[in-house]
Amino acid sequence: MALPQKHFKRGSTKPELPEDGVLRFFSMAFCPFSHRVHLMLAAKQIEHHKIYVDLIEKPEWYKDYSPLGKVPAVQLTGVEDQPTLVESLIIAEYLDQQYPQTRLFPKDPLQKALDKILIERFAPVVSAIYPVLTCNPNAPTDAIPKFENALDVFEVELGKRGTPYFAGQSIGIVDYMIWPWFERFPSMKINTEQKYELDAKRFEKLLKWRDLMAQDEVVQKTALDVQLHAEFQKSKTLGNPQYDIAFKGKL
Amino acid sequence: MALPQKHFKRGSTKPELPEDGVLRFFSMAFCPFSHRVHLMLAAKQIEHHKIYVDLIEKPEWYKDYSPLGKVPAVQLTGVEDQPTLVESLIIAEYLDQQYPQTRLFPKDPLQKALDKILIERFAPVVSAIYPVLTCNPNAPTDAIPKFENALDVFEVELGKRGTPYFAGQSIGIVDYMIWPWFERFPSMKINTEQKYELDAKRFEKLLKWRDLMAQDEVVQKTALDVQLHAEFQKSKTLGNPQYDIAFKGKL
Incomplete structure (x- = not known):
């Protein structure tokens, strides 16, 4: 059964989810934390139903799934009580253990701890x-220097590790967990006055x-175009977030 | 070699730590997050050196160990590069895997995820x-009702689990990770005007x-007296935190 490709809103009827x-993956199409879980599901080719939730006007029934109203959330239906997992990293680690094809977290406890700290x-x-x-007109003036200083840690770390990916010769957990923001950064070239780009x-x-x-x-499978990201953020700042533009040009 | 029982301050000489x-466990005696790690070390009887750090006037050399200046931090000395781990939960999970005597995290990935979410x-x-x-005179007036509502989740969860401990018939990770605050709550009976206590x-x-x-x-081994907690918080509010009173009456 195909679920509707739309963000469910306040006042919407609770969808009938197949048993x-x-x-069940509860997501918001532009949410970078949901994107983390999307990457995990795609990397491991885990079958799932995707239900989109409007985060501003949350559907009343959503708290039945995620008591704090947060996305991402993953509900397990094949087990007793059908528990819902929240927190992108906790979900990621659970999926990595439960679906051990393509392991993404390091097996070594120390490397795992160091990656989680990173x-x-x-x-x-x-x-x-x-x-x-997010195009907040009141963004602090020191936002960009602070951002760049925090990002230096990752530039330095890549140098230290001396590998193309944070995980080594192939993609691992750090790579996927930070990726969603790198997909979004180029929207600053569109949305900021100074046409901001990362210094080459x-x-x-x-x-x-x-x-x-x-x-x-996997990254391509979960990608949204930078123009869409920019357009969504602008619509949000104007007080009328256009969640469903995520489906533009898609099935 | 016994390290001095005092909180190292700004301007202090970097202690020579035995190789x-x-x-090496970097801690502040009254910090509840450090307390979590202390409980893990005690539960697993892991030998360690303990170095106390003044969190207001941090010693300059502390950033050599913990770049963000945070406690708790655990430095591993027996491995290459002597990495320092931070974040109490990440440290707890590392220690649980590395020292598997008395397992505290559930083995089952789902139960582990549910416990982490809790x-x-x-x-x-x-x-x-x-x-x-922390005796902040500007505490919001709705602090206590908000606190009690958040705590209800744990009262309900204990009922649902139907066991004496969150982990079952014996103590587990949820029990130890939330314990430090339960040791501190009774200080509100001393420090608040209304002599606040949890409703029976x-x-x-x-x-x-x-x-x-x-x-x-293990809890007893890491315990500080409620009077000491109350006294410390008062001294902190007065702008002169008395970290070292933690060692009152101790060796």
């Missing part, structure tokens, strides 16, 4: 650039990594 | 009560759990 043991260190990158990325010299290794990542099949 | 392969849901409890617990009826199961937890050997 077929297939997991992913945590992406939080200051996100919080610094968030107002700029300062972020040389990261930009090379970005080009490699962009060629990955 | 004996024993791990631990995440303690964050709103902490953020609501933090200003009250509303939190019946949690209070029973608290009494059981207080009898645990």
